[in-house]
Amino acid sequence: MAYDVEKPDEQWRAELTPAEYAVLRQSATEPAFTGEYTDTKTKGVYSCRACGADLFESDTKFESHCGWPSFYDPKDSDAVELVEDRSHGMVRTEVRCARCGSHLGHVFAGEGYPTPTDQRYCINSVSLRLTPAEG
Numbered sequence: 196m197a198y199d200v201e202k203p204d205e206q207w208r209a210e211l212t213p214a215e216y217a218v219l220r221q222s223a224t225e226p227a228f229t230g231e232y233t234d235t236k237t238k239g240v241y242s243c244r245a246c247g248a249d250l251f252e253s254d255t256k257f258e259s260h261c262g263w264p265s266f267y268d269p270k271d272s273d274a275v276e277l278v279e280d281r282s283h284g285m286v287r288t289e290v291r292c293a294r295c296g297s298h299l300g301h302v303f304a305g306e307g308y309p310t311p312t313d314q315r316y317c318i319n320s321v322s323l324r325l326t327p328a329e330g
């Protein structure tokens with residue numbers, strides 16, 4: 196599939212830090228409980244660190260205690276792309292930025308969290324950039 200934002204690999208590598216590149220472009224996962232947004236409660240909008248697209252709002256962030264920032268719904272349903280991921284001997288649903296195709300994390304459903312969707316978008320902090328709400 197073609198994304199609105201596409202760049203050669205060398206350009207992504209130059210623009211992103213090594214940690215950002217590993218997660219966003221090589222689908223790595225940051226270690227649990229290390230990301231800068233794991234416990235953040237600041238109001239605002241989380242955007243894609245690769246292309247700047249708005250992805251999640253702080254209102255849908257919840258405490259999952261899983262070690263990564265967790266959201267129960269994307270900002271807009273077409274802000275993210277869901278892709279079946281059969282790596283590591285599991286069947287999971289990968290979450291990518293719909294604008295640039297960068298890896299964000301995975302989404303899990305039916306875990307029993309008390310949220311409106313019963314979904315957990317488990318997203319790497321390093322994939323996101325929080326813009327605090329004004330005021």
Ligand SMILES: [Zn+2]
Binds near residue numbers: 244245246247293296
């Ligand atoms: Zn993006």
